[in-house]
Amino acid sequence: MTHLLIENLHASYGDKVILNNINLAVAQGEMIALLGPSGCGKTTLLNALCGFMPIQSGCISIGDRKISTLAAEKRNITMVFQSYALWPHMTVSQNIGYGLKVQKVERAEIETRVNELLSIVNLEGLQDEKVTALSGGQRQRVALARALAIRPDVLVLDEPLSNLDAKVRLNVRHEIKALQKKLGFTSLIVTHDQEEALVMADRIAVLNQGQIEQLGTPEEIYHQPKTAFVADFMGANNKLTFSSLASLQQQISLSSLTQSKMQPSFSNKSTPYQVFFRSEDVGLTTLSQDHPKLHNETDAIRILGDVQQSAFLGGSYQISVRCGKHTIQADHHENLLEGTPVTLCVPAGALHIF
Numbered sequence: 001m002t003h004l005l006i007e008n009l010h011a012s013y014g015d016k017v018i019l020n021n022i023n024l025a026v027a028q029g030e031m032i033a034l035l036g037p038s039g040c041g042k043t044t045l046l047n048a049l050c051g052f053m054p055i056q057s058g059c060i061s062i063g064d065r066k067i068s069t070l071a072a073e074k075r076n077i078t079m080v081f082q083s084y085a086l087w088p089h090m091t092v093s094q095n096i097g098y099g100l101k102v103q104k105v106e107r108a109e110i111e112t113r114v115n116e117l118l119s120i121v122n123l124e125g126l127q128d129e130k131v132t133a134l135s136g137g138q139r140q141r142v143a144l145a146r147a148l149a150i151r152p153d154v155l156v157l158d159e160p161l162s163n164l165d166a167k168v169r170l171n172v173r174h175e176i177k178a179l180q181k182k183l184g185f186t187s188l189i190v191t192h193d194q195e196e197a198l199v200m201a202d203r204i205a206v207l208n209q210g211q212i213e214q215l216g217t218p219e220e221i222y223h224q225p226k227t228a229f230v231a232d233f234m235g236a237n238n239k240l241t242f243s244s245l246a247s248l249q250q251q252i253s254l255s256s257l258t259q260s261k262m263q264p265s266f267s268n269k270s271t272p273y274q275v276f277f278r279s280e281d282v283g284l285t286t287l288s289q290d291h292p293k294l295h296n297e298t299d300a301i302r303i304l305g306d307v308q309q310s311a312f313l314g315g316s317y318q319i320s321v322r323c324g325k326h327t328i329q330a331d332h333h334e335n336l337l338e339g340t341p342v343t344l345c346v347p348a349g350a351l352h353i354f
């Protein structure tokens, strides 16, 4: 059931249009990640939702409550900021209970709720510490507990993990996801980290220049990008261009093309085609190697090139291959010297064609 509904939302800074007709229905208990490059309008959307900036037109409602024109404090939406925004002179408990105190909730009730939240976010025993004595991960948990204390209708998280180091980040993102499942809060999370969005969200909205370019489950966004922008943004950043359908068909048969993830504009034979694929889907062989799997692959694009550069990624090497005017990235199990001639093979099923 839809809990938060954003309809035909437009917002600007002066003459500059930032949000251009945003429509989004968020179900009760659902977590939606807003994903997109810097400047696409993610934070502006959160600010408009929370009432921190006016909107030009459109409607925002929670259940049957229209909130677009309400003051921020009347919306019952709380934001968790990347900077935590905690009170440095207060203890953990005082920070968590702050919103309840402002709402003039009784002292005994505040104590009960604070204790409950300390246990939920695993901060028991630290209630009397000053927040300045806590680690980044612990501070973010205090910020989360403080936001949840007032039982918001919608929880909004603006890059909540970006100040944490890589290892803590992995832990905290799993903790937030587990909490969301357990407590069933409805939330929007802003991130520019695609992996974070894939792991945490029930659905992802990919934003581009103030518009939602695609909304779908993490699997849909990853495997079936609807536009070139989404394919590229979600990591299929190898790109080949073909001037027409005929030149594309010289590389790969028509039956394979229809099986691959080709978009409907397929019928226009004279339009240029862009083909996107991930480095992990590229099979690479050197001339000295015999790779039966690649030779048997009939439904595939095959490209010849020379190694330009090899970068060690830990589990594998990322090989940059010069193929005429294109440079293709391929994951490979071993290091290769610059100039080594190679054959690249990409199965039809791994191609996204626009």
Ligand SMILES: Nc1ncnc2c1ncn2[C@@H]1O[C@H](COP(=O)(O)OP(=O)(O)OP(=O)(O)O)[C@@H](O)[C@H]1O
Pocket: 013, 018, 036, 037, 038, 039, 040, 041, 042, 043, 044, 045, 192
């Ligand atoms: N207070 C402001 N006044 C004028 N323009 C602004 C203001 N805040 C943001 N903008 C502009 O609005 C656009 C969207 O900014 P926004 O912060 O929403 O992007 P974002 O997707 O959250 O980016 P990032 O990932 O870098 O935080 C940008 O072009 C930005 O320059």
